[in-house]
Amino acid sequence: MNTLEFAQQCDQQDELATFYDRFHHPKDLIYLDGNSLGKQPLAVKAIIDQVITEQWGDRLIRSWNEHWLKLPQQIGDQIAQLLKVNTSEINVGESTSVNLYKLAHALVRSRRFGNQLITDSLNFPTDNYILEGIQSQLNLKAIITIQYPSDLEADLEVLKENIARNPGVICLSLVSYKSAYRYPMKMLNDFAKEHQSIIIWDLSHSVGAVDLELKASYTLAAVGCTYKYLNGGPGAPAFLYIDQSLVSALETPIQGWFGHSQPFDFSADYVAAKGVAQFKAGTPQILSLASLKAGLSITLEASTKRLQVKSQQLSTYLLSLIETELTPLGFRLESPRDANQRGSHLTLSHEESWRICQCLQHPKPNRPTIIVDFRPDRFLRIGITPLYTRFEDLWRTAERLKEIVSTEEYLNHDGTKPVVT
Ligand SMILES: Cc1ncc(COP(=O)(O)O)c(C=O)c1O
Incomplete structure (x- = not known):
C-alpha cells in the first residue's frame, strides 16, 4: 500500500x-491547500475572454440586457442543483460574511425563533464577528460562543444543552476549518426545530466535496463561499439559501436597488422584491460570476x-x-x-x-x-x-x-x- x-x-x-x-x-x-483557493479550471480563460472582449469591450451597456442581468440567476440555478434545493431559495453575490449578516439579521428580526445568537469555538472567525455585530446593533443579549474541551471537535451534548436553554439563531460551520470535524446536520436541525431555534449552516468548507442534501437534512438556512472546492476563483461570489417556508417572513437589512421589486423604475420608495431576490443589494460582480460558471459546471458534471x-x-x-x-x-x-x-x-x-x-x-x-x-x-x-x-x-x-x-x-x-x- x-x-x-x-x-x-x-x-x-x-x-x-x-x-x-x-x-x-x-x-x-x-x-494541497486546505482549502482557501481552488485551482483554475481551464475553461475560465475562454469565458472571461468572451466577457471582456465581446460583452464588455464591444457590447458595453447592452450586455446587461443581453447577458448580465440573467447571470446571477443562471449561477443560482447551478448552486441550487448542487445543494438539491429550489432555485427560488438561492441568492448569489457578495461574500459569505455579508450573506451571513443579511440572513442572521433577518432571521432574528422575524421573531420566528428565540432571539439568542449562538455559535461555537469551531466556527470560522468572521462568522462570530458578524454575529457579535448583529447582537450589538439589535441590542440583543450577549451571544453565546460555546467552548468545547478541544477546538477540534464539538461536544454535541454541550451544544444541545445550550440550544435547549437558549433558543434562537445558531451559526455553525458544517465542516470546521480547523480539524475538518463535520456535524451531524440532520440530527441538529431536528433538535433546533424542537427548541424554537434555527441553524444557519456555513457550507464554505463542505460544498463541492461533501454531498449535501439540504432538504433531506431539514436544513432551513445556509451560506457558503465558492472559491474553495468549487474553484470559482479569488473573491468568487458567495451564496445564501433560505427555505421557501421562511422567506416571506424575512426582511433584508440591506435595502439596495437590486433587491427592489422594480429596480429599473428608479422609484423614490423602496418596495422589496418578493422572495429571496430581496437579498440582492447592488450591482452583481459580473466577471467573478462568469468565471464561477466553469467550476460549477465541472462539479455538477462530476x-x-x-x-x-x-x-x-x-x-x-x-x-x-x-x-x-x-x-x-x-x-x-x-x-x-x-x-x-x-x-x-x-x-x-x-x-x-x-x-x-x-x-x-x-x-x-x-x-x-x-x-x-x-x-x-x-x-x-x-x-x-x-x-x-x-x-x-x-x-x-x-x-x-x-x-x-x-x-x-x-x-x-x-x-x-x-x-x-
Ligand atoms: C467557513 C468559512 N466561513 C466564512 C469565510 C469567509 O468568507 P468570505 O471571505 O467570503 O466572507 C471563510 C473563509 O475562508 C470560511 O472558511
Whole structure:
C-alpha cells in the first residue's frame, strides 16, 4: 500500500480521474491547500475572454440586457442543483460574511425563533464577528460562543444543552476549518426545530466535496463561499439559501436597488422584491460570476455524490499513510478518524509544523514544491479536492514529510513565524 506504484494504480482505477485534465496545474507543484483557493479550471480563460472582449469591450451597456442581468440567476440555478434545493431559495453575490449578516439579521428580526445568537469555538472567525455585530446593533443579549474541551471537535451534548436553554439563531460551520470535524446536520436541525431555534449552516468548507442534501437534512438556512472546492476563483461570489417556508417572513437589512421589486423604475420608495431576490443589494460582480460558471459546471458534471466518495477514499488513504509512516515521527492526526465525521481535509500537528511547512514550500533541489496550510500554533492542514487531487500527490507528500523529519531537514529553516502566514 505504501508504494508509488500502489498510489498510481489507485489513480488509474479512479472513475473521476479525467477531471484532473480540466484544471491548470503549475509545474512541479503539489497543491494541497486546505482549502482557501481552488485551482483554475481551464475553461475560465475562454469565458472571461468572451466577457471582456465581446460583452464588455464591444457590447458595453447592452450586455446587461443581453447577458448580465440573467447571470446571477443562471449561477443560482447551478448552486441550487448542487445543494438539491429550489432555485427560488438561492441568492448569489457578495461574500459569505455579508450573506451571513443579511440572513442572521433577518432571521432574528422575524421573531420566528428565540432571539439568542449562538455559535461555537469551531466556527470560522468572521462568522462570530458578524454575529457579535448583529447582537450589538439589535441590542440583543450577549451571544453565546460555546467552548468545547478541544477546538477540534464539538461536544454535541454541550451544544444541545445550550440550544435547549437558549433558543434562537445558531451559526455553525458544517465542516470546521480547523480539524475538518463535520456535524451531524440532520440530527441538529431536528433538535433546533424542537427548541424554537434555527441553524444557519456555513457550507464554505463542505460544498463541492461533501454531498449535501439540504432538504433531506431539514436544513432551513445556509451560506457558503465558492472559491474553495468549487474553484470559482479569488473573491468568487458567495451564496445564501433560505427555505421557501421562511422567506416571506424575512426582511433584508440591506435595502439596495437590486433587491427592489422594480429596480429599473428608479422609484423614490423602496418596495422589496418578493422572495429571496430581496437579498440582492447592488450591482452583481459580473466577471467573478462568469468565471464561477466553469467550476460549477465541472462539479455538477462530476456529481457531488461521486466527489464525496472520492474525497473519502483519498482521505482514508492519506490517513493510513499518516498512521503507518508519520505518527512514529511525532506527527499527530487532529481530524476525526471516521470519514463520515469529517470533511475533505486532514489536519496534522507536529511541534516543528512551521519549519516543516517551510521545507515543503521551499524544497531542496529535485523535490516538488508542496503547498499545505500552516495554522498556528502547530497545525498542518492538508486539503483534498476530489476533482483533481491524486493518490500519487498524497503519497509524495507523505514521503516528503517523512524525509523532512527523519533527516532533520527542517533545521535549515528559521523557526520564527511571520505575523501574517
Ligand atoms: C467557513 C468559512 N466561513 C466564512 C469565510 C469567509 O468568507 P468570505 O471571505 O467570503 O466572507 C471563510 C473563509 O475562508 C470560511 O472558511
